[in-house]
Amino acid sequence: MGGDSPSRRVRADAERSTARILEAAEAVLAVDANASLERIADAAGLARATVHRRFSSRIALLDALAEQLSERYVAGLSQAKVKTAPPLFALRRLTEMVFDLKVSHRFAVQLTAALTPAVLDGLDLLFVRLRDAGAITAVDPSWCRRVYLALLHEVNDLPAGSPALAATADEIEARVDLLVRTTLGALGGTPDGSALSLTD
Missing domain, CATH: 1.10.10 (Arc Repressor Mutant, subunit A)
Incomplete structure (x- = not known):
């Protein structure tokens, strides 16, 4: 039937x-x-x-929004191949995905509950790999992750046309470039990523 x-x-x-x-x-x-x-x-x-x-309840709804976003973060970590791709490539790809999520989930990205242990572990692994590859010198992955997330918030909040953003037709791309360069520089790498190519 x-x-x-x-x-x-x-x-x-x-x-x-x-x-x-x-x-x-x-x-x-x-x-x-x-x-x-x-x-x-x-x-x-x-x-x-x-x-x-x-x-x-409202709390149950917020929990569901956080869980949904967390699943997308975990999927982003997988798509960026943080475990296997060259670490600078993975950092850039993940950053692109996170900015896309910030556009499509403007409310949920404020929910710290979305940063589950699986998400935090994936970010920490990426920063361990960046250090092992010589892209950064900072040794504590949790500190690296906190710096990255703080800078992510600040770069996201920059107004369009800010002098800090490179003049380009693609605003998201300009934000990705700024965040990657600033994160690398803050964590003891070269801001332009010249110490390590995207394919290393």
């Missing part, structure tokens, strides 16, 4: 509703961080009861 079972259809409907709620929450909370679940339900085009059924 063909067709999905009723329970499978219900699950699929629930997954679609959850995705709509999270997408609406990201958009609404990016504009008003104190927006109510009711406003999020309206933006999602769903009944308030549906939102309350999926997320019993």
